[in-house]
Amino acid sequence: MPNRRRAPDSQIRVAAAIPAGIPWLEVGELQPMSPPAGRTDLLLASTPPYDLVIYPGRQAQAPPQPKLPFRTGTASAAEPTPPSGPDAAPQLLVGTSKVWKVPPRVPRGRKPKAKTGNPVPALKPVRHGPLGADARRTAAQRRQTGACMICHYKKTTCTPDKADSGAPCISCRSRELPCVAYRVTDVVLYREQDAPCHLFSKRWKSMDMIDITEWADNDVRTIKISLAFLEAPFEVEVRKFVPLPGDSLEEKWVDKTGNLKTWPVPPYGIVCMAQAADSISGMIDSNVGIYIRSLIGAGTGDESQLLWQTYLAAFKHCENAPTEAEKKLLCNTFRLWVSCRLTSHPDRIVGDDHLGMRQIDDPDSPFEHMTPSPPVLGAQLECIMYSCFLRPLSEKVLRNLMELMEARRQSTWYTIYLALFLLLHSCAMMTRRDMEYARLVSLDDTLANPQGIYKQMCGATTLLAHFHFAIKGAVPFRLALHGPSSELGTHGALLPDQVDFIVDSAALVDRIRPKWRDLRPTESYGHDFYWISQMFDENWKGDKMA
Numbered sequence: 298m299p300n301r302r303r304a305p306d307s308q309i310r311v312a313a314a315i316p317a318g319i320p321w322l323e324v325g326e327l328q329p330m331s332p333p334a335g336r337t338d339l340l341l342a343s344t345p346p347y348d349l350v351i352y353p354g355r356q357a358q359a360p361p362q363p364k365l366p367f368r369t370g371t372a373s374a375a376e377p378t379p380p381s382g383p384d385a386a387p388q389l390l391v392g393t394s395k396v397w398k399v400p401p402r403v404p405r406g407r408k409p410k411a412k413t414g415n416p417v418p419a420l421k422p423v424r425h426g427p428l429g430a431d432a433r434r435t436a437a438q439r440r441q442t443g444a445c446m447i448c449h450y451k452k453t454t455c456t457p458d459k460a461d462s463g464a465p466c467i468s469c470r471s472r473e474l475p476c477v478a479y480r481v482t483d484v485v486l487y488r489e490q491d492a493p494c495h496l497f498s499k500r501w502k503s504m505d506m507i508d509i510t511e512w513a514d515n516d517v518r519t520i521k522i523s524l525a526f527l528e529a530p531f532e533v534e535v536r537k538f539v540p541l542p543g544d545s546l547e548e549k550w551v552d553k554t555g556n557l558k559t560w561p562v563p564p565y566g567i568v569c570m571a572q573a574a575d576s577i578s579g580m581i582d583s584n585v586g587i588y589i590r591s592l593i594g595a596g597t598g599d600e601s602q603l604l605w606q607t608y609l610a611a612f613k614h615c616e617n618a619p620t621e622a623e624k625k626l627l628c629n630t631f632r633l634w635v636s637c638r639l640t641s642h643p644d645r646i647v648g649d650d651h652l653g654m655r656q657i658d659d660p661d662s663p664f665e666h667m668t669p670s671p672p673v674l675g676a677q678l679e680c681i682m683y684s685c686f687l688r689p690l691s692e693k694v695l696r697n698l699m700e701l702m703e704a705r706r707q708s709t710w711y712t713i714y715l716a717l718f719l720l721l722h723s724c725a726m727m728t729r730r731d732m733e734y735a736r737l738v739s740l741d742d743t744l745a746n747p748q749g750i751y752k753q754m755c756g757a758t759t760l761l762a763h764f765h766f767a768i769k770g771a772v773p774f775r776l777a778l779h780g781p782s783s784e785l786g787t788h789g790a791l792l793p794d795q796v797d798f799i800v801d802s803a804a805l806v807d808r809i810r811p812k813w814r815d816l817r818p819t820e821s822y823g824h825d826f827y828w829i830s831q832m833f834d835e836n837w838k839g840d841k842m843a
């Protein structure tokens with residue numbers, strides 16, 4: 298693993314409980330000039346007297362004459378050892394500027410709404426009736442490999458129906474429960490793909506990190522890359538390469554009139570992908586809060602409030618969860634969540650060196666007033682993200698999640714709920730982005746990577762099945778609304794502030810629920826709440842999704 302400098306699993310630097318004096322990220326109550334009353338917010342702060350407070354969609358408010366720049370990555374003895382070498386110095390996000398302006402979000406207008414008639418195949422991992430020929434073969438195979446989900450959790454013998462190998466097992470049939478075979482560890486939590494996008498480069502046939510060897514000159518330059526709509530850069534060393542057939546040397550997009558536009562991009566690639574992975578690892582651990590604020594912080598109304606307060610609760614719980622396993626689960630879930638955003642949103646070059654490129658001036662380009670990173674470099678980043686982040690992090694999260702679910706302790710319900718909320722939301726975000734990209738480059742399909750998205754959606758359904766059938770995940774929300782309230786704390790072993798959070802969430806869900814009725818019938822897979830809304834359905838049936 299090249300990312301040897303990565304912080305231990307449970308040590309994402311979440312500052313909810315970090316000792317004073319560490320200029321990192323703090324979680325706190327809203328200050329005056331706040332958005333909706335009572336809403337908590339992430340505060341970006343440095344050591345007094347320089348306090349920088351960011352509110353979604355607003356300018357930061359800083360006291361006059363700041364003495365320190367806002368920065369990330371400064372560590373104390375209690376924190377992980379900071380990286381050495383070029384990453385040792387704290388990364389300056391701004392200079393000594395008094396006001397740090399929140400970069401604009403990608404305008405919502407560019408996001409296509411999920412449509413009725415989406416070509417994504419219907420998902421039916423839960424069933425009650427007879428199966429088709431393929432499913433029968435799968436079921437028969439499953440009978441040989443292990444128990445169904447219900448029998449597995451109940452630790453009872455899973456007895457197949459000898460007369461019909463595709464039918465539900467005897468136990469499930471007698472209880473009228475759905476008989477499903479999928480395990481948590483089978484779930485795909487990101488958009489899997491075999492190789493980098495062929496539109497960027499055809500050099501790599503897999504996600505293995507194979508460095509470029511044919512260089513055009515000896516000049517090594519250091520550039521900074523960040524997602525297009527936020528300021529969380531990482532540094533990479535790049536060098537001009539000898540282009541091969543299939544290497545894209547231009548940025549492409551389709552303008553409003555449907556014309557394909559291009560912008561020349563010089564042939565620069567990452568010198569050492571392992572070194573770049575280290576840089577990205579440090580950036581992720583230092584900027585989880587910025588990602589959350591940029592992607593979840595905007596918006597008003599009950600749905601935005603539910604998203605925001607749940608992300609915030611999860612963020613705090615990284616530090617406050619009662620066990621190391623739960624802390625690890627949430628920290629790695631956040632790392633994975635950021636990694637999914639890194640692989641699904643456009644990135645740009647920031648900093649001083651833009652490799653001689655001009656900024657794009659077309660308002661129809663997602664890079665208007667920005668410098669896109671070279672497509673071949675984008676392909677390299679995909680290799681890095683899949684090999685060093687998405688795949689290993691997903692494995693850790695699923696293993697951890699499975700262990701917690703199989704233990705079926707009430708005390709872990711809260712952690713599991715928060716982790717699944719993030720993962721299910723991530724699935725919807727990824728689907729939406731995939732649709733946007735397909736439109737951006739004018740693909741014939743609605744989705745750019747239908748196979749990858751479909752697998753992730755199957756994974757979301759499996760997680761929901763386990764959430765409902767293994768741990769009765771929706772019960773606390775019913776108790777919060779209809780009582781008896783005394784059982785709420787007991788069911789999830791919740792602390793008083795967690796009870797308040799669940800009661801508040803249940804009330805929000807109750808108000809929003811009518812808006813969610815059409816999500817499944819209209820197959821709005823890219824809607825923020827397509828999957829999340831199903832967490833609150835105590836009578837959830839997977840086969841109602843199609």
Ligand SMILES: [Zn+2]
Nearest residue numbers: 445448455466
């Ligand atoms: Zn069974």
Ligand SMILES: [Zn+2]
Nearest residue numbers: 445466469476
């Ligand atoms: Zn069964």
